[in-house]
Amino acid sequence: MAGFVDSTVKEIDDRLRELKDEVSKLEAARSALVGTRRGPGRPRAARAAASTTTTRRRTGRRPGRPRGRSRGGTRANQALELVRSQPGITIPQIAEKMGIEPNYLYRVMPRLLSDGQVKREGQGWHPAG
Numbered sequence: 532m533a534g535f536v537d538s539t540v541k542e543i544d545d546r547l548r549e550l551k552d553e554v555s556k557l558e559a560a561r562s563a564l565v566g567t568r569r570g571p572g573r574p575r576a577a578r579a580a581a582s583t584t585t586t587r588r589r590t591g592r593r594p595g596r597p598r599g600r601s602r603g604g605t606r607a608n609q610a611l612e613l614v615r616s617q618p619g620i621t622i623p624q625i626a627e628k629m630g631i632e633p634n635y636l637y638r639v640m641p642r643l644l645s646d647g648q649v650k651r652e653g654q655g656w657h658p659a660g
Contacts, residue, residue: 614643614649614656621656625656
């Protein structure tokens with residue numbers, strides 16, 4: 532039985548060596564066609580060679596400027612307009628009319644509440660004042 536196991540392991544090792552050789556040949560052929568060799572991990576972005584200046588210019592960020600979206604409040608303004616036009620509207624109804632997921636509004640509406648622009652009565656939202 533030990534002889535069978537040893538010979539089977541040897542056959543597997545030989546086959547693995549053959550496959551590794553074939554992988555190396557295929558990678559070399561791919562490299563010759565594409566011009567670069569791709570190693571393990573994520574593929575490189577098409578613009579990986581771009582300088583940081585180009586990246587900064589493209590994103591509009593300056594050093595020291597905080598990341599994230601600008602605080603334009605477009606969605607908040609849309610939600611506020613819906614509350615003004617339909618007092619008592621609920622978050623799921625607002626989300627449906629805006630075509631967005633309601634979970635976003637569960638962050639926006641409390642901010643409008645703290646800014647004093649809306650008030651909450653039960654599940655519905657009403658314009659303040």
